[in-house]
Amino acid sequence: MSRKPLRSLVTAAVLAGTLGTLATALAGAGSLEAMLSGALQTSAAPSLLGPITEAGRKGWACKPERAAAARTPKDAELPVPEQTP
Amino acid sequence: MRAGLALSILLAAAAPAIAAAQSYEQPTPAPRTNDPQQLRAIASAREIHERFAIGLDAEARGKWQEAAAEFTRIIQLRPPEPQGSTAHYDLGIAYAHDGKNDAAAAEFRSALALDPQFLAAMANLIAIDIARGDLREARTIADRFTAAAPDSARAMYSRGIVALRQDDLATARDEFKRLLGADSSYAVAHYDLGVAQAGLGEFAAAAAEFSIALDLAPGYARARFALGTVLLRQGRRTEARAAFDRAAADSAADPALHSLAASLRDAIKTR
Numbered sequence: 001m002s003r004k005p006l007r008s009l010v011t012a013a014v015l016a017g018t019l020g021t022l023a024t025a026l027a028g029a030g031s032l033e034a035m036l037s038g039a040l041q042t043s044a045a046p047s048l049l050g051p052i053t054e055a056g057r058k059g060w061a062c063k064p065e066r067a068a069a070a071r072t073p074k075d076a077e078l079p080v081p082e083q084t085p
Numbered sequence: 086m087r088a089g090l091a092l093s094i095l096l097a098a099a100a101p102a103i104a105a106a107q108s109y110e111q112p113t114p115a116p117r118t119n120d121p122q123q124l125r126a127i128a129s130a131r132e133i134h135e136r137f138a139i140g141l142d143a144e145a146r147g148k149w150q151e152a153a154a155e156f157t158r159i160i161q162l163r164p165p166e167p168q169g170s171t172a173h174y175d176l177g178i179a180y181a182h183d184g185k186n187d188a189a190a191a192e193f194r195s196a197l198a199l200d201p202q203f204l205a206a207m208a209n210l211i212a213i214d215i216a217r218g219d220l221r222e223a224r225t226i227a228d229r230f231t232a233a234a235p236d237s238a239r240a241m242y243s244r245g246i247v248a249l250r251q252d253d254l255a256t257a258r259d260e261f262k263r264l265l266g267a268d269s270s271y272a273v274a275h276y277d278l279g280v281a282q283a284g285l286g287e288f289a290a291a292a293a294e295f296s297i298a299l300d301l302a303p304g305y306a307r308a309r310f311a312l313g314t315v316l317l318r319q320g321r322r323t324e325a326r327a328a329f330d331r332a333a334a335d336s337a338a339d340p341a342l343h344s345l346a347a348s349l350r351d352a353i354k355t356r
Contacts, residue, residue, distance in 0.1 A: 054137040056167025068204035076238040
């Protein structure tokens with residue numbers, strides 16, 4: 001058997017192997033990329049503030065209006081990590 | 086001597102009765118008019134007062150349809166402010182809890198039409214609009230909320246969340262930075278700031294924000310997962326895999342997150 005066909009066979013096998021590895025790597029990367037795409041979600045929307053008496057929103061007795069104007073997340077009744085989806 | 090003692094005992098026994106009598110409400114004064122219009126107005130005011138009490142009690146017991154009936158009737162009576170806007174607001178809450186989000190949004194809008202500075206109505210309309218998927222109106226109201234109460238944590242958070250969902254990442258980033266300027270210990274804002282930064286390709290900054298969120302709340306599985314995604318994008322595969330592994334372990338209460346974290350962990354492992 002001459003060396004030329006053997007060399008061609010080896011070259012073809014190496015090329016096929018390289019392409020196969022590259023294809024697997026690309027598929028894996030594509031799969032990871034697909035899994036990462038849209039994986040990050042925002043935290044939860046704020047919950048509804050509660051009812052208000054007929055006295056209306058003005059004054060210290062109105063807890064929902066005070067929560068709406070509060071400067072800190074806790075006083076504003078914003079979601080905590082355990083509540084986020 | 087004996088008579089004095091008896092008098093003392095009698096007075097001591099009577100004292101609680103006197104104190105108890107003081108706790109009774111003053112009776113409603115009888116109307117001092119014969120004018121039919123005035124009498125009708127007095128009756129209407131009384132009905133509004135009573136229906137507010139019944140409606141709020143129903144809401145406290147989770148009887149949303151009963152509450153809605155009371156507030157609907159109050160609105161039909163056309164009460165003056167602040168009762169009008171308050172009745173629309175309370176009706177909106179009853180509808181929202183009853184799953185009628187479109188009707189709830191309409192009531193919060195009506196409350197705002199009567200009282201344009203009603204912050205709680207703005208806050209609730211944004212929350213309902215997000216649930217309805219109406220991000221356009223949510224953003225309009227969030228802009229208005231922020232303008233009316235620039236220091237409000239809820240206004241900043243709401244505007245940031247709506248901007249994130251609209252893919253307006255720069256606005257979201259600015260809003261969460263502002264919120265953290267007021268209170269840097271709020272882990273959720275660090276998380277959302279990181280999400281905005283990751284979307285803008287600022288992976289190092291995002292990783293730093295997720296890490297701060299985890300320092301503040303070590304069991305925050307979604308922040309751990311988010312940290313894994315940015316580490317992966319930075320090519321730090323071993324650290325990313327560890328983050329997904331921990332996120333999978335911490336997210337037993339969230340099956341979707343648990344599954345995604347475990348899949349990403351295993352995808353890295355098999356490569």
